[in-house]
Amino acid sequence: MVSFADVRRWKPEGLDAVHNELGRRRDDLINLQDELDGAKNPDGWSGKAADNAAEQHAKLVRSMRSLVAEVATVRVAVAAAADDVAKIKQQIQQADHEAQANGFEITEEGGVKDVKPPQDVPQDQLAQVRQQRIQVRDKLVQTIEHILDEAERTDAELAKVLVAAERDRIEPGKGGSLADAANTNDIQALVTAAGKPKDDSPRAAAQWWKSLSDEQRAALRENPPAWLGNRDGIPAEVRDEANRGRIDDERESLREEKAKLEQGGIAEDEREKLQQVDDKLKSLDEVEKTIAREKPPRQLLVLDSSGERMKAAVAVGNVDTADHVSVFTPGYTTTVQGSLGDYDSKMQELVKESTVELNRHGKNESVAAVAWLGYEAPQKSENLDVLGDSVVSSHSAQEGGAKLNDFYKGINESRDHDPHLTAIGHSYGSTTTGYALQQGGHDVDDAIIFGSPGVGTNDIGDLGVPDGHAYRLEAKDDPVADFARFGGDPSHMDGFKDLSTEKSGEGAGVTGHSDYLDPDTTSQHNMASVVAGMPENAVAGKTDGVGDVLSYVPHQAQEGGSAVYDFGEKTVAGVKDFGEKTISGVKDVFS
Template identity: 55%
Template structure:
């Protein structure tokens, strides 16, 4: 913790000297670029000696690249810290002058004492003078608070950069030369000294990002700190890089936790914890496999807190797409168990939506997100009365609050709002319902399918434009008749019915198959998939309408009897 006495002893000139010395070292290292390249294995040289020389050269190159990034990164961080130290000391001098000019004293601990109150104040001005001195005292107190807050932040930021350099945590990236590595290090050093609002809302995060200079934004794009990865309101491309950069660190931490549990044997109490950590490690692997797919993916959430690892993966560019969909799954969905399959389904839906947009719309680009950003209920894992049981709404309400922020962040991060569609299946539709009830989300269309309820029986509670909330119910899907959470959406006035039955496209060109049961809604070439794609593409006139009603919708006593089971 930096004290006021520490700040008074700070010497910006000393930092300037460090900055100059690091600049000379950086230039000297970058100047070795040609020599390093020229020392590579000559063309045509073969044999064990050649292989050994090549291996040695590769090791030297790696060390040189890391050293250049570290020197450049520390140098830039020192420069930014020097500017901040000068600004902090300037504010401290102004506070000292203000205190001295009005008879106050700033103590070594940062307190403010009234040491020379004015004498002989006219009686009719006593209260006015008193209030003015209180105002000045409060201003000095606030200045000192700001000085200490900024000083501690600057100290922490520079210490973090120095620690990363000392522990060889500065990745050179994919630069082709030492000069490229120096530029990477420069960005890393600048990025590490940029602070974001603490616990900012999506709107506050977006406002902060847009207030940065182009240079600062570019530095954060190249070398985003880890905390940017899960910040709603930050551009998707930045979140993607930040979260990808965290993958190795997350795996290392989880493996270390697993080794700690296994050391000395696993007790019954630790067995569940070990299982959770193991599943999280498996989830990291599933995320990596998903990110390797083409077209390129964006990793928008990577959260290892709680019982299971949470993630959200987009196919397409969320920052530029005209149409963005967010799919929330339900019961038994996990990153390690279902992310790859969900991502495949969303890629197929995105492709179909793009087809609709290109052929029947304005050709706007489409992005689709698989969002497993909450603790989804797991079958047989919790008793019915447990808060994470599928029979209760707790997990959906908690997840809905996070999903609401995620929706807001997509819109806030962009200069122009995309056409945003919320998709929710099964318990995920309940989570989506609670997210929409939070309001302010900017969702333009919502589709729930196989839904046991959306947490309300009034469509206006969802805050979606009138006529743009849809439901799909397939034949032989009992979950869609549960009406467990707020009633059966089938009977909600204002919800539009989309078909899941066998049909043809509205223009009659393609035959569409029927979806049956609880898990077939996004099957390729199905009517339900076509309907989702049309809505996602902003083409509701291209949907196939039609009610889907199960036995529970026709037997008046069935919903209450089913609810009794829970």
């Protein structure tokens, strides 16, 4: 019999820790598959000793399969219990609040005590007040009884599974491997009963997940379908578990594809495909290396090997619980294998600086930041035509923007309470961010662009960001920020607030195209202030590039059919200096 005092002491985080540890133990067991296979009798060995060895090996296999099935089943039960306990604890808190608000106290044993009866009640209202307090007390008693009933059920269901595991009553899943054994009939039945979202929208995914029973959610986390980790609208913690579990399968699939391509020699038209496969394998290595960083913990929110290049997104911090969440989208030449680790480090620094800002102003709030490489950014080529339709084509940005828009939506849809959400885009990534914001419905609270060649529109209203919450940074000697290729130069769009990139009391200045996120700089401080929801602490300021200078034309006259421009002190020498940052210079910095 579970007492109310027992339930008060229950800790769902303890069950979460057990759930995580069981996951590690299950993975350790499944990873013994190669050793188990290697322990089989060698070919050609026969006789009594061989028969005994084979019998012992078969016995070991059965034991291992049973153990894997038991760990998997207990893990599902623990996850379901953790969810139930969290709900029960929330109900207790609500009951305590209700009791205190009405002058009652719920005792350690679950009784209801009248500790603050109303004073000086008029005689003609005594009966009414007494009746109202009886009703409040009776409702609290019913609530406590319901809580105890739920606690008894939760305790009994977990105990049932634990006893079944202890007595070897859990049947392994069909199939010969240890991984197959983890997919027991009971788990598979729960997964099958859960079905799928009605469509691909983040809202449908979120509604579907929230509609499932605790047991169904736990079973899906134990045996996730391949699509679960990349589905916007599913909680970040669930996506992370599902995507981490797919890494080995993705690697094995890519290795098989590589072996097929290499079989019998490589034709000229297959070399590019082989290079793509090799790059994806390197990307998986980089993903594993990145998510192994644990301070703070990482979440793998996208792992997509379709298309020409690997796509990935890694969060620093917990996207499910953070008060402030930012999503950073990088640009030209970005790849998972070459860029993810560096951008993850920059997001860690951004989280750190944002947290410092919060603490400095007495706010105990949490921050998470996502490096979103969820689209195929344009890459360098030998015949790069920056002013043509190669790198500066908007196709990748538009396609990536649609995915990014869903990612924004998914963060908000998956949570009970929306976080303060900031969209951040650099270079061509700011263009992708612009297209994502233009699709609407994203509930982005703030947007930051830096080193931007344009956001796909000349009207800031198209971005759907609250007035006064779009910010722009341009560093000295950053020609890309004056490129004005996608909807015009954001420097001249009404509505953007300019934040400084120059030296200040908050940090060093930055120059060029690639240093905006460097630690201990004014630009990083400014972005951290916005991410933390305190833009008033940012340093305002605008740095004009030569492209901006050229647009400042005080007056124009016509002489001999030629236009004459008066730049004042900004003379033709400035134009010459800008001319030296030619197409080749843009190639080098457009990253």
